[in-house]
Amino acid sequence: MPHARPLVAVALTLALAAGPPAAAQALLVSAASSLTEAMERIAVAFEAAHPGVRVDLNLAGSSTLAAQVLQGAPADVFASANEAQMNVVDDAGLLAAEPTVFARNALVAVAPADAPLPDLGALAAPGTLVVLAAPEVPVGAYARTALEALNDVRGDGFEAAVLANVVSEEPNVRQVAAKVALGEADAAIVYATDAAAVDGLAATEIPAAANVDARYPAAPLAGSDHPDLAAAFVAFLHSDVAQALLRERGFRAP
Secondary structure, three states: OOOOOOHHHHHHHHHHHOOOOOOOOOEEEEHHHHHHHHHHHHHHHHHHHOOOOOEEEEOOOOOHHHHHHOOOOOOOOEEOOOOHHHHHHHHOEOOOOEEEEEEEOEEEEEEEOOOOOOOOHHHHHHOOOEEOOOOOHHHHHHHHHHHHHHHHHHHHOOOHHHHHHHEEEOHHHHHHHHHHHOOOOOOEEEEHHHHHHHHOEEEEEEEOOOOOEEEEEEEEEEEOOHHHHHHHHHOOOOOOOHHHHHHHHOOOOO
C-alpha cells in the first residue's frame, strides 16, 4: 500500500501550482495635507469596498502636488484644497475628467493653547510673530483674501499690519500649524479642520463676512495606470461613507 503524502507537502505542491498571489492594485492619491486624517480613513473605506486594491496617499501642499503632476510624477488622483491649483493641472491637459468639489472648509486664527489670542486684533499688534502659508499654497491664498476682507471689519491698514508681522511662509498648512503648536510663532491662519486636528492650538473665529469658502475639488489624472479605479475613487469621495468621514473631521458638504 503506498504511503500517504504528508499534508504539508500536498499544500506546498498546490501553492506552487497556483503560482504567486496576485499583487494588489496600488492607487496613488495625491491629496492636500489638510485632508490627512479624513483621507486616511477614506482610503481604508475604499479598500474595504474594493478587495485587492491598496490606496497609497501622497500628502502635501496642493501647489507642491500640482507641480509634481506637471513634472510627470506618477499619480492616479489629485485632490486639491482649492480650484486654482486644480486649474493649473487642468490647463496642462493632465486631467482625465472634469474636477468635482467634494468638501468645503473655512479659516480660523490660531495661537498656542497656553497663550490664546485675546481677539483677531492681536494679529496686527506690533511684535506679534505671525506665520502664514506661502501665497501659492491654497491656505496662504485664502488667508490673504480673508485679511483683505478684514480691512472692512477692523479698519483700513489691518491687512498691512498683519502681513508686516509675518516671519515665515510655509509650504503647507500642517507646517504652519506646527510652528504655532511648537511655540515658534505667536499666531497663524489655518483651516478650521487643522486647528482641531493639531494638538496645542487655541482657535479664534474669523467673522463669516471676512471668511472664505474653501472648496476642495478632485479629479482622476490622465496619466493614471488605473483609470477606472481612479474614477471610482473620485466618485467614492461623494458617497455617504466618505462624506460622513469628512464631516467627522470638520469638513462641510460640497
